[in-house]
Amino acid sequence: MPRMTMIEAIRGAMDVSMERDANVVVFGEDVGYFGGVFRCTQGLQQKYGKSRCFDAPISELGIVGTAIGMATYGLRPCVEIQFADYMYPAYDQIVSEAARLRYRSNGEFTCPLVVRMPTGGGIFGGQTHSQSPEALFTHVSGLKTVVPSNPYDAKGLLIAAIEDPDPVIFLEPKRLYNGPFDGHHDRPVTPWSKHELGEVPEGHYTVPLGKAVIRRKGAAITILAYGTMVYVAEAAVAETGIDAEIIDLRTLLPLDLETIVASVKKTGRCVVIHEATLTSGFGAELAALVQENCFFHLEAPIIRVAGWDTPYPHAQEWDYFPGPARLGRALVDAMEA
Structure with missing residues (x-):
């Protein structure tokens, strides 16, 4: 191809x-x-x-x-x-x-x-x-x-x-x-x-809307990511050595809740990462859904990693981005909780 x-x-x-x-x-x-x-x-x-x-x-x-x-x-x-x-x-x-x-x-x-x-x-x-x-x-x-x-x-x-x-x-x-x-x-x-x-194949093909994909299988913790943050998640896992399962949501709405729930019930832990600001970001919806559907399987609080709650900073752009170091700290915290 x-x-x-x-x-x-x-x-x-x-x-x-x-x-x-x-x-x-x-x-x-x-x-x-x-x-x-x-x-x-x-x-x-x-x-x-x-x-x-x-x-x-x-x-x-x-x-x-x-x-x-x-x-x-x-x-x-x-x-x-x-x-x-x-x-x-x-x-x-x-x-x-x-x-x-x-x-x-x-x-x-x-x-x-x-x-x-x-x-x-x-x-x-x-x-x-x-x-x-x-x-x-x-x-x-x-x-x-x-x-x-x-x-x-x-x-x-x-x-x-x-x-x-x-x-x-x-x-x-x-x-x-x-x-x-x-x-x-x-x-x-x-x-x-x-x-x-x-x-990428030539010609016509489709990827179904509403279906997530597991980018990395793991047993210790679930990372929910989309877009650029999928690569941040892969790097954080490589740096920490934590056996995380990385789910690339691909479609936020409709959301593939079945894949998310199955993963979190297996791992017992969940971290959500996105580039947008933390407050009222899509990660809040993900955290609520995981809590509602996986409460009795959770072994630690759900953690969100996101951008700052500020207007977008021009000069501090790369500090604003959630990077592997920030996500790595969240993964360690979730594993030690």
């Missing part, structure tokens, strides 16, 4: 979907001729024309609102919000219109819409280019929320999202876009920040 970056895999997913279904359209800010700020849509306009891959005005509300109308009409729009931080003007359209359309119409209308957004830090983008707002979407009934951690999953999950009859929020971790990375040119490469280019 060819090896590619997540950017190439995401582009491949849109290419395959547009080739198979003439109703799939791609648009957003600079996604046409320019190919997107991260080049995820590069070449699609040249291949499919300006009526199927085109630039939109700088209006996130307009992009999503238009896409909802297209989806209701029968098209399958896959739109890009240039950074997840820019989605707030469109949030009302996503929540009040897209998420509720099936319910409000008693199933008469659906909204097969995908909203792609680069998420998280890694480019020293500060408060307006580095947020992780996944919890704002997992709170909303009617939305699906996806966060891939590797190129193979990114392509399969995006194809599945485009083919889904309901709206999907597709969050793409920027630190994983280009394969091996050091986060910034002036920061030394650390072992946990290296990962290989993924093997």
